[in-house]
Amino acid sequence: MSQITALALFSGGLDSMLACRVVAAQGLRVMAVKFVTPFFDYKLLASREAYQKEIFKKYGIEVFLEDLSDIYLDLLRNPQHGFGKNFNPCIDCKILMLTRARAMMAELGASFLVTGEVLGQRPMSQRRDTLRVIERDSGADRFLLRPLSAKLLPETEAEAQGWIDREKLFDMSGRSRSRQIALAREFGIVDFPSPAGGCILADPILSRRIARIYQGKFIIKAEDITVADVCLLLVGRQFVLPGGGWLILGRNEQENDRLLTMAQEDDVVLSMPVRPGPTAILRRPQAMDGPVSQEDLQLAASLVVRFGRKIKEGSPEGEVRVTAEKETQILMALPLDDTIFQGWAVE
Ligand code: SF4
Incomplete structure:
Protein backbone atom coordinates (compact mmCIF):
# COMPACT_ATOMS: atom_id res chain seq x y z
CA MET A 1 0.00 0.00 0.00
CA GLY A 198 -1.21 35.01 19.57
CA CYS A 199 -4.69 35.66 18.26
CA ILE A 200 -5.50 39.37 18.32
CA LEU A 201 -9.22 38.66 18.25
CA ALA A 202 -8.89 37.02 21.66
CA ASP A 203 -6.86 39.93 23.05
CA PRO A 204 -9.10 42.07 25.27
CA ILE A 205 -7.53 45.37 24.20
CA LEU A 206 -6.58 44.99 20.55
CA SER A 207 -9.76 43.10 19.65
CA ARG A 208 -11.78 46.15 20.75
CA ARG A 209 -10.22 48.13 17.92
CA ILE A 210 -11.34 45.54 15.39
CA ALA A 211 -14.78 45.27 16.96
CA ARG A 212 -15.30 49.03 16.52
CA ILE A 213 -15.12 48.67 12.78
CA TYR A 214 -17.64 45.86 12.67
CA GLN A 215 -19.92 47.72 15.05
CA GLY A 216 -19.94 50.76 12.75
CA LYS A 217 -17.99 52.88 15.24
CA PHE A 218 -15.00 53.71 13.05
CA ILE A 219 -14.33 55.84 10.00
CA ILE A 220 -14.01 52.72 7.83
CA LYS A 221 -17.13 50.68 7.21
CA ALA A 222 -17.01 46.92 7.81
CA GLU A 223 -17.79 46.23 4.15
CA ASP A 224 -14.87 48.39 3.00
CA ILE A 225 -12.21 47.10 5.38
CA THR A 226 -9.01 45.78 3.85
CA VAL A 227 -6.15 43.71 5.18
CA ALA A 228 -3.96 46.83 5.06
CA ASP A 229 -6.46 48.72 7.26
CA VAL A 230 -6.45 45.95 9.85
CA CYS A 231 -2.66 45.84 9.91
CA LEU A 232 -2.55 49.60 10.38
CA LEU A 233 -5.18 49.53 13.10
CA LEU A 234 -2.99 47.25 15.17
CA VAL A 235 0.07 49.50 15.24
CA GLY A 236 0.88 52.30 17.67
CA ARG A 237 -1.33 54.98 19.16
CA GLN A 238 -4.50 55.68 17.26
CA PHE A 239 -6.75 58.71 17.07
CA VAL A 240 -9.66 59.93 15.01
CA LEU A 241 -9.29 63.71 14.73
CA PRO A 242 -12.24 66.15 14.81
CA GLY A 243 -12.10 66.60 11.01
CA GLY A 244 -12.38 62.82 10.53
CA GLY A 245 -8.68 62.10 9.84
CA TRP A 246 -7.28 58.80 11.15
CA LEU A 247 -3.95 59.42 12.88
CA ILE A 248 -1.52 56.65 13.80
CA LEU A 249 1.62 57.39 15.81
CA GLY A 250 4.50 54.98 16.31
CA ARG A 251 5.49 54.28 19.92
CA ASN A 252 9.05 53.25 19.22
CA GLU A 253 11.58 53.07 16.43
CA GLN A 254 10.33 49.72 15.23
CA GLU A 255 6.74 50.98 14.92
CA ASN A 256 7.97 54.19 13.27
CA ASP A 257 9.75 52.16 10.60
CA ARG A 258 6.76 49.90 10.18
CA LEU A 259 4.42 52.84 9.67
CA LEU A 260 6.62 54.16 6.89
CA THR A 261 6.25 50.87 5.03
CA MET A 262 2.47 50.97 5.51
CA ALA A 263 1.88 54.53 4.29
CA GLN A 264 -0.22 54.74 1.14
CA GLU A 265 0.17 57.29 -1.64
CA ASP A 266 -2.44 59.72 -0.40
CA ASP A 267 -1.52 59.47 3.29
CA VAL A 268 0.16 62.35 5.07
CA VAL A 269 3.39 61.37 6.84
CA LEU A 270 4.58 63.40 9.81
CA SER A 271 7.81 63.30 11.82
CA MET A 272 10.13 65.62 13.71
CA PRO A 273 13.38 66.31 11.87
CA VAL A 274 15.22 67.72 14.88
CA ARG A 275 13.86 66.06 18.02
CA PRO A 276 13.32 62.32 18.58
CA GLY A 277 9.63 61.47 18.40
CA PRO A 278 6.97 59.44 16.64
CA THR A 279 6.51 58.98 12.96
CA ALA A 280 2.83 59.36 12.17
CA ILE A 281 0.45 58.64 9.34
CA LEU A 282 -2.66 60.72 8.81
CA ARG A 283 -5.26 59.10 6.59
CA ARG A 284 -8.33 60.93 5.40
CA PRO A 285 -11.74 59.27 5.69
CA GLN A 286 -12.74 57.26 2.62
CA ALA A 287 -15.93 59.27 2.25
CA MET A 288 -14.04 62.56 2.04
CA ASP A 289 -12.91 64.07 -1.24
CA GLY A 290 -9.85 66.26 -1.35
CA PRO A 291 -6.98 66.64 1.07
CA VAL A 292 -7.00 66.36 4.86
CA SER A 293 -8.25 69.55 6.51
CA GLN A 294 -5.68 72.10 7.64
CA GLU A 295 -7.14 71.86 11.14
CA ASP A 296 -6.49 68.09 11.29
CA LEU A 297 -2.98 68.62 9.94
CA GLN A 298 -2.18 71.12 12.68
CA LEU A 299 -3.70 68.89 15.38
CA ALA A 300 -1.74 65.90 14.07
CA ALA A 301 1.47 67.95 14.24
CA SER A 302 0.63 68.96 17.83
CA LEU A 303 0.11 65.30 18.76
CA VAL A 304 3.44 64.36 17.19
CA VAL A 305 5.12 67.01 19.37
CA ARG A 306 3.12 65.87 22.42
CA PHE A 307 4.45 62.32 22.07
CA GLY A 308 7.96 63.41 21.08
CA ARG A 309 10.78 63.47 23.58
CA LYS A 310 10.44 66.39 25.98
CA ILE A 311 13.20 68.97 26.04
CA LYS A 312 14.29 70.40 29.35
CA GLU A 313 15.12 73.90 28.15
CA GLY A 314 13.80 76.18 25.49
CA SER A 315 10.41 76.37 23.82
CA PRO A 316 8.09 73.35 23.99
CA GLU A 317 7.21 74.15 20.39
CA GLY A 318 8.42 71.52 17.93
CA GLU A 319 9.16 71.46 14.24
CA VAL A 320 7.16 68.85 12.34
CA ARG A 321 7.89 67.74 8.79
CA VAL A 322 4.67 67.04 6.92
CA THR A 323 4.80 65.17 3.62
CA ALA A 324 1.69 64.84 1.48
CA GLU A 325 1.58 63.84 -2.16
CA LYS A 326 5.35 64.16 -2.42
CA GLU A 327 5.30 67.77 -1.17
CA THR A 328 6.90 68.59 2.14
CA GLN A 329 6.21 71.49 4.46
CA ILE A 330 7.35 72.31 7.97
CA LEU A 331 4.73 73.11 10.61
CA MET A 332 5.56 74.55 14.01
CA ALA A 333 3.35 73.04 16.71
CA LEU A 334 2.93 73.20 20.46
CA PRO A 335 2.28 69.91 22.29
CA LEU A 336 -1.45 69.26 22.52
CA ASP A 337 -2.84 69.22 26.02
CA ASP A 338 -3.94 65.73 27.15
CA THR A 339 -7.41 66.92 28.14
CA ILE A 340 -8.08 67.96 24.55
CA PHE A 341 -7.35 64.67 22.79
CA GLN A 342 -8.49 62.05 25.31
CA GLY A 343 -11.82 61.54 23.56
CA TRP A 344 -10.16 61.02 20.18
CA ALA A 345 -8.21 57.89 21.09
CA VAL A 346 -9.19 54.65 19.36
CA GLU A 347 -9.15 52.10 22.16
S1 SF4 B 1 -10.55 33.09 16.60
FE1 SF4 B 1 -10.33 31.57 18.22
S2 SF4 B 1 -9.89 29.66 17.17
FE2 SF4 B 1 -9.52 31.29 15.70
S3 SF4 B 1 -7.33 31.72 15.89
FE3 SF4 B 1 -8.42 33.16 17.25
S4 SF4 B 1 -8.42 32.15 19.25
FE4 SF4 B 1 -7.93 30.57 17.71
Whole structure:
Protein backbone atom coordinates (compact mmCIF):
# COMPACT_ATOMS: atom_id res chain seq x y z
CA MET A 1 0.00 0.00 0.00
CA SER A 2 1.38 3.44 -0.89
CA GLN A 3 2.00 5.79 1.98
CA ILE A 4 -1.14 7.48 3.29
CA THR A 5 -0.99 11.25 3.68
CA ALA A 6 -2.76 13.22 6.41
CA LEU A 7 -3.32 16.96 6.27
CA ALA A 8 -2.95 18.56 9.70
CA LEU A 9 -4.07 21.97 10.86
CA PHE A 10 -1.02 23.49 12.49
CA SER A 11 -1.36 26.41 14.89
CA GLY A 12 2.26 26.31 15.99
CA GLY A 13 1.19 25.40 19.55
CA LEU A 14 2.18 22.22 21.35
CA ASP A 15 -1.09 20.36 20.78
CA SER A 16 -0.97 20.66 17.02
CA MET A 17 2.70 19.66 17.00
CA LEU A 18 1.93 16.56 19.02
CA ALA A 19 -1.03 15.66 16.81
CA CYS A 20 1.27 15.77 13.77
CA ARG A 21 3.94 13.70 15.47
CA VAL A 22 1.52 11.09 16.81
CA VAL A 23 0.19 10.45 13.29
CA ALA A 24 3.66 10.55 11.70
CA ALA A 25 4.85 8.04 14.31
CA GLN A 26 2.44 5.50 12.76
CA GLY A 27 4.31 5.72 9.46
CA LEU A 28 2.02 8.17 7.66
CA ARG A 29 3.12 11.27 5.81
CA VAL A 30 1.83 14.39 7.54
CA MET A 31 1.55 17.69 5.71
CA ALA A 32 0.69 20.59 7.98
CA VAL A 33 -1.10 23.73 6.92
CA LYS A 34 -0.83 26.89 8.95
CA PHE A 35 -3.57 29.38 8.18
CA VAL A 36 -2.76 33.05 8.60
CA THR A 37 -4.88 36.20 8.74
CA PRO A 38 -4.07 39.76 9.87
CA PHE A 39 -5.25 38.62 13.30
CA PHE A 40 -2.82 35.76 13.73
CA ASP A 41 0.59 34.92 12.29
CA TYR A 42 0.30 37.32 9.35
CA LYS A 43 3.94 38.37 9.60
CA LEU A 44 5.03 34.85 8.69
CA LEU A 45 3.98 35.50 5.10
CA ALA A 46 7.04 37.71 4.75
CA SER A 47 9.35 34.82 5.60
CA ARG A 48 7.56 31.69 4.39
CA GLU A 49 10.64 29.66 3.56
CA ALA A 50 12.51 30.52 6.73
CA TYR A 51 9.45 29.51 8.77
CA GLN A 52 9.09 26.20 6.93
CA LYS A 53 12.75 25.42 7.48
CA GLU A 54 12.61 26.35 11.16
CA ILE A 55 9.58 24.15 11.88
CA PHE A 56 11.05 21.23 10.00
CA LYS A 57 14.38 21.58 11.76
CA LYS A 58 12.91 21.98 15.24
CA TYR A 59 9.98 19.56 15.10
CA GLY A 60 10.35 17.50 11.94
CA ILE A 61 7.03 18.84 10.61
CA GLU A 62 6.46 19.71 6.95
CA VAL A 63 4.39 22.91 7.09
CA PHE A 64 3.09 25.40 4.53
CA LEU A 65 1.24 28.68 4.96
CA GLU A 66 -2.17 29.54 3.57
CA ASP A 67 -3.57 33.06 3.69
CA LEU A 68 -7.25 33.24 4.71
CA SER A 69 -7.39 37.03 5.16
CA ASP A 70 -10.11 38.12 2.75
CA ILE A 71 -12.59 35.44 3.64
CA TYR A 72 -11.87 36.02 7.33
CA LEU A 73 -12.69 39.73 7.09
CA ASP A 74 -16.11 38.70 5.77
CA LEU A 75 -16.58 36.06 8.43
CA LEU A 76 -16.24 38.66 11.18
CA ARG A 77 -19.28 40.51 9.90
CA ASN A 78 -21.65 37.86 11.11
CA PRO A 79 -20.20 34.64 12.54
CA GLN A 80 -23.01 32.11 12.81
CA HIS A 81 -21.88 30.83 16.19
CA GLY A 82 -21.13 34.22 17.69
CA PHE A 83 -18.11 35.49 19.56
CA GLY A 84 -16.20 34.32 22.62
CA LYS A 85 -15.23 36.57 25.50
CA ASN A 86 -13.66 39.12 23.16
CA PHE A 87 -14.07 39.49 19.39
CA ASN A 88 -12.99 35.89 18.76
CA PRO A 89 -15.36 33.84 16.60
CA CYS A 90 -13.60 30.60 17.58
CA ILE A 91 -16.22 28.12 16.41
CA ASP A 92 -16.68 29.74 13.00
CA CYS A 93 -12.92 30.21 12.74
CA LYS A 94 -12.38 26.48 13.15
CA ILE A 95 -15.19 25.65 10.78
CA LEU A 96 -13.66 27.95 8.18
CA MET A 97 -10.19 26.43 8.53
CA LEU A 98 -11.48 22.90 8.36
CA THR A 99 -13.70 23.69 5.38
CA ARG A 100 -10.68 25.05 3.58
CA ALA A 101 -8.52 22.10 4.61
CA ARG A 102 -11.23 19.67 3.49
CA ALA A 103 -11.21 21.32 0.06
CA MET A 104 -7.42 21.05 -0.11
CA MET A 105 -7.35 17.31 0.58
CA ALA A 106 -7.83 16.16 -3.01
CA GLU A 107 -5.25 18.57 -4.35
CA LEU A 108 -2.68 17.38 -1.82
CA GLY A 109 -3.58 13.71 -2.06
CA ALA A 110 -4.49 13.63 1.64
CA SER A 111 -6.81 10.92 2.94
CA PHE A 112 -7.90 12.57 6.17
CA LEU A 113 -7.51 15.65 8.40
CA VAL A 114 -5.83 16.02 11.77
CA THR A 115 -6.16 18.64 14.49
CA GLY A 116 -4.60 18.99 17.94
CA GLU A 117 -7.94 19.73 19.62
CA VAL A 118 -8.30 18.32 23.11
CA LEU A 119 -11.74 17.58 24.48
CA GLY A 120 -12.76 20.06 27.19
CA GLN A 121 -9.60 22.13 26.96
CA ARG A 122 -11.32 25.37 25.98
CA PRO A 123 -14.71 26.43 27.24
CA MET A 124 -16.20 27.51 23.93
CA SER A 125 -14.68 25.63 21.06
CA GLN A 126 -13.57 22.29 22.51
CA ARG A 127 -16.66 21.03 24.27
CA ARG A 128 -17.93 17.68 22.99
CA ASP A 129 -21.04 19.16 21.38
CA THR A 130 -19.01 21.97 19.82
CA LEU A 131 -16.45 19.59 18.36
CA ARG A 132 -19.36 17.82 16.71
CA VAL A 133 -20.76 21.07 15.30
CA ILE A 134 -17.33 21.99 13.93
CA GLU A 135 -16.83 18.70 12.12
CA ARG A 136 -20.39 18.70 10.81
CA ASP A 137 -20.51 22.30 9.56
CA SER A 138 -17.08 22.10 7.94
CA GLY A 139 -17.97 18.91 6.07
CA ALA A 140 -14.91 17.25 7.66
CA ASP A 141 -17.07 14.75 9.56
CA ARG A 142 -15.51 11.28 9.66
CA PHE A 143 -12.42 12.55 7.87
CA LEU A 144 -11.30 14.45 10.96
CA LEU A 145 -9.02 12.71 13.43
CA ARG A 146 -8.13 14.34 16.75
CA PRO A 147 -5.32 12.06 17.90
CA LEU A 148 -4.92 13.52 21.39
CA SER A 149 -8.55 12.83 22.37
CA ALA A 150 -9.41 10.17 19.79
CA LYS A 151 -10.14 7.41 22.31
CA LEU A 152 -12.86 9.58 23.86
CA LEU A 153 -14.46 10.31 20.49
CA PRO A 154 -16.22 8.18 17.87
CA GLU A 155 -14.07 6.20 15.47
CA THR A 156 -13.11 8.08 12.29
CA GLU A 157 -12.35 6.98 8.76
CA ALA A 158 -8.61 6.82 9.43
CA GLU A 159 -9.12 4.20 12.13
CA ALA A 160 -11.89 2.33 10.30
CA GLN A 161 -9.75 1.99 7.19
CA GLY A 162 -6.79 0.75 9.24
CA TRP A 163 -4.58 3.71 8.26
CA ILE A 164 -4.22 4.51 11.96
CA ASP A 165 -4.09 2.22 14.97
CA ARG A 166 -6.63 3.61 17.43
CA GLU A 167 -4.88 1.85 20.30
CA LYS A 168 -1.87 4.11 19.83
CA LEU A 169 -3.95 7.27 20.07
CA PHE A 170 -4.78 9.15 23.27
CA ASP A 171 -7.62 9.97 25.65
CA MET A 172 -6.54 13.40 26.81
CA SER A 173 -9.16 15.82 28.09
CA GLY A 174 -9.43 18.95 30.17
CA ARG A 175 -7.25 21.93 30.76
CA SER A 176 -4.21 20.31 32.35
CA ARG A 177 -1.16 20.28 30.09
CA SER A 178 0.82 17.67 32.00
CA ARG A 179 0.13 14.77 29.61
CA GLN A 180 0.99 16.87 26.58
CA ILE A 181 4.23 17.97 28.17
CA ALA A 182 5.13 14.37 29.03
CA LEU A 183 4.36 13.29 25.45
CA ALA A 184 6.41 16.18 24.08
CA ARG A 185 9.36 14.92 26.10
CA GLU A 186 8.95 11.47 24.58
CA PHE A 187 9.19 13.04 21.13
CA GLY A 188 12.21 15.10 22.21
CA ILE A 189 10.25 18.34 21.88
CA VAL A 190 11.51 20.70 24.53
CA ASP A 191 11.24 24.10 22.95
CA PHE A 192 7.59 24.99 22.29
CA PRO A 193 5.55 28.19 22.64
CA SER A 194 3.37 28.80 25.70
CA PRO A 195 -0.35 28.08 25.19
CA ALA A 196 -1.31 31.76 25.53
CA GLY A 197 -1.59 31.99 21.73
CA GLY A 198 -1.21 35.01 19.57
CA CYS A 199 -4.69 35.66 18.26
CA ILE A 200 -5.50 39.37 18.32
CA LEU A 201 -9.22 38.66 18.25
CA ALA A 202 -8.89 37.02 21.66
CA ASP A 203 -6.86 39.93 23.05
CA PRO A 204 -9.10 42.07 25.27
CA ILE A 205 -7.53 45.37 24.20
CA LEU A 206 -6.58 44.99 20.55
CA SER A 207 -9.76 43.10 19.65
CA ARG A 208 -11.78 46.15 20.75
CA ARG A 209 -10.22 48.13 17.92
CA ILE A 210 -11.34 45.54 15.39
CA ALA A 211 -14.78 45.27 16.96
CA ARG A 212 -15.30 49.03 16.52
CA ILE A 213 -15.12 48.67 12.78
CA TYR A 214 -17.64 45.86 12.67
CA GLN A 215 -19.92 47.72 15.05
CA GLY A 216 -19.94 50.76 12.75
CA LYS A 217 -17.99 52.88 15.24
CA PHE A 218 -15.00 53.71 13.05
CA ILE A 219 -14.33 55.84 10.00
CA ILE A 220 -14.01 52.72 7.83
CA LYS A 221 -17.13 50.68 7.21
CA ALA A 222 -17.01 46.92 7.81
CA GLU A 223 -17.79 46.23 4.15
CA ASP A 224 -14.87 48.39 3.00
CA ILE A 225 -12.21 47.10 5.38
CA THR A 226 -9.01 45.78 3.85
CA VAL A 227 -6.15 43.71 5.18
CA ALA A 228 -3.96 46.83 5.06
CA ASP A 229 -6.46 48.72 7.26
CA VAL A 230 -6.45 45.95 9.85
CA CYS A 231 -2.66 45.84 9.91
CA LEU A 232 -2.55 49.60 10.38
CA LEU A 233 -5.18 49.53 13.10
CA LEU A 234 -2.99 47.25 15.17
CA VAL A 235 0.07 49.50 15.24
CA GLY A 236 0.88 52.30 17.67
CA ARG A 237 -1.33 54.98 19.16
CA GLN A 238 -4.50 55.68 17.26
CA PHE A 239 -6.75 58.71 17.07
CA VAL A 240 -9.66 59.93 15.01
CA LEU A 241 -9.29 63.71 14.73
CA PRO A 242 -12.24 66.15 14.81
CA GLY A 243 -12.10 66.60 11.01
CA GLY A 244 -12.38 62.82 10.53
CA GLY A 245 -8.68 62.10 9.84
CA TRP A 246 -7.28 58.80 11.15
CA LEU A 247 -3.95 59.42 12.88
CA ILE A 248 -1.52 56.65 13.80
CA LEU A 249 1.62 57.39 15.81
CA GLY A 250 4.50 54.98 16.31
CA ARG A 251 5.49 54.28 19.92
CA ASN A 252 9.05 53.25 19.22
CA GLU A 253 11.58 53.07 16.43
CA GLN A 254 10.33 49.72 15.23
CA GLU A 255 6.74 50.98 14.92
CA ASN A 256 7.97 54.19 13.27
CA ASP A 257 9.75 52.16 10.60
CA ARG A 258 6.76 49.90 10.18
CA LEU A 259 4.42 52.84 9.67
CA LEU A 260 6.62 54.16 6.89
CA THR A 261 6.25 50.87 5.03
CA MET A 262 2.47 50.97 5.51
CA ALA A 263 1.88 54.53 4.29
CA GLN A 264 -0.22 54.74 1.14
CA GLU A 265 0.17 57.29 -1.64
CA ASP A 266 -2.44 59.72 -0.40
CA ASP A 267 -1.52 59.47 3.29
CA VAL A 268 0.16 62.35 5.07
CA VAL A 269 3.39 61.37 6.84
CA LEU A 270 4.58 63.40 9.81
CA SER A 271 7.81 63.30 11.82
CA MET A 272 10.13 65.62 13.71
CA PRO A 273 13.38 66.31 11.87
CA VAL A 274 15.22 67.72 14.88
CA ARG A 275 13.86 66.06 18.02
CA PRO A 276 13.32 62.32 18.58
CA GLY A 277 9.63 61.47 18.40
CA PRO A 278 6.97 59.44 16.64
CA THR A 279 6.51 58.98 12.96
CA ALA A 280 2.83 59.36 12.17
CA ILE A 281 0.45 58.64 9.34
CA LEU A 282 -2.66 60.72 8.81
CA ARG A 283 -5.26 59.10 6.59
CA ARG A 284 -8.33 60.93 5.40
CA PRO A 285 -11.74 59.27 5.69
CA GLN A 286 -12.74 57.26 2.62
CA ALA A 287 -15.93 59.27 2.25
CA MET A 288 -14.04 62.56 2.04
CA ASP A 289 -12.91 64.07 -1.24
CA GLY A 290 -9.85 66.26 -1.35
CA PRO A 291 -6.98 66.64 1.07
CA VAL A 292 -7.00 66.36 4.86
CA SER A 293 -8.25 69.55 6.51
CA GLN A 294 -5.68 72.10 7.64
CA GLU A 295 -7.14 71.86 11.14
CA ASP A 296 -6.49 68.09 11.29
CA LEU A 297 -2.98 68.62 9.94
CA GLN A 298 -2.18 71.12 12.68
CA LEU A 299 -3.70 68.89 15.38
CA ALA A 300 -1.74 65.90 14.07
CA ALA A 301 1.47 67.95 14.24
CA SER A 302 0.63 68.96 17.83
CA LEU A 303 0.11 65.30 18.76
CA VAL A 304 3.44 64.36 17.19
CA VAL A 305 5.12 67.01 19.37
CA ARG A 306 3.12 65.87 22.42
CA PHE A 307 4.45 62.32 22.07
CA GLY A 308 7.96 63.41 21.08
CA ARG A 309 10.78 63.47 23.58
CA LYS A 310 10.44 66.39 25.98
CA ILE A 311 13.20 68.97 26.04
CA LYS A 312 14.29 70.40 29.35
CA GLU A 313 15.12 73.90 28.15
CA GLY A 314 13.80 76.18 25.49
CA SER A 315 10.41 76.37 23.82
CA PRO A 316 8.09 73.35 23.99
CA GLU A 317 7.21 74.15 20.39
CA GLY A 318 8.42 71.52 17.93
CA GLU A 319 9.16 71.46 14.24
CA VAL A 320 7.16 68.85 12.34
CA ARG A 321 7.89 67.74 8.79
CA VAL A 322 4.67 67.04 6.92
CA THR A 323 4.80 65.17 3.62
CA ALA A 324 1.69 64.84 1.48
CA GLU A 325 1.58 63.84 -2.16
CA LYS A 326 5.35 64.16 -2.42
CA GLU A 327 5.30 67.77 -1.17
CA THR A 328 6.90 68.59 2.14
CA GLN A 329 6.21 71.49 4.46
CA ILE A 330 7.35 72.31 7.97
CA LEU A 331 4.73 73.11 10.61
CA MET A 332 5.56 74.55 14.01
CA ALA A 333 3.35 73.04 16.71
CA LEU A 334 2.93 73.20 20.46
CA PRO A 335 2.28 69.91 22.29
CA LEU A 336 -1.45 69.26 22.52
CA ASP A 337 -2.84 69.22 26.02
CA ASP A 338 -3.94 65.73 27.15
CA THR A 339 -7.41 66.92 28.14
CA ILE A 340 -8.08 67.96 24.55
CA PHE A 341 -7.35 64.67 22.79
CA GLN A 342 -8.49 62.05 25.31
CA GLY A 343 -11.82 61.54 23.56
CA TRP A 344 -10.16 61.02 20.18
CA ALA A 345 -8.21 57.89 21.09
CA VAL A 346 -9.19 54.65 19.36
CA GLU A 347 -9.15 52.10 22.16
S1 SF4 B 1 -8.42 32.15 19.25
FE1 SF4 B 1 -8.42 33.16 17.25
S2 SF4 B 1 -7.33 31.72 15.89
FE2 SF4 B 1 -7.93 30.57 17.71
S3 SF4 B 1 -9.89 29.66 17.17
FE3 SF4 B 1 -10.33 31.57 18.22
S4 SF4 B 1 -10.55 33.09 16.60
FE4 SF4 B 1 -9.52 31.29 15.70
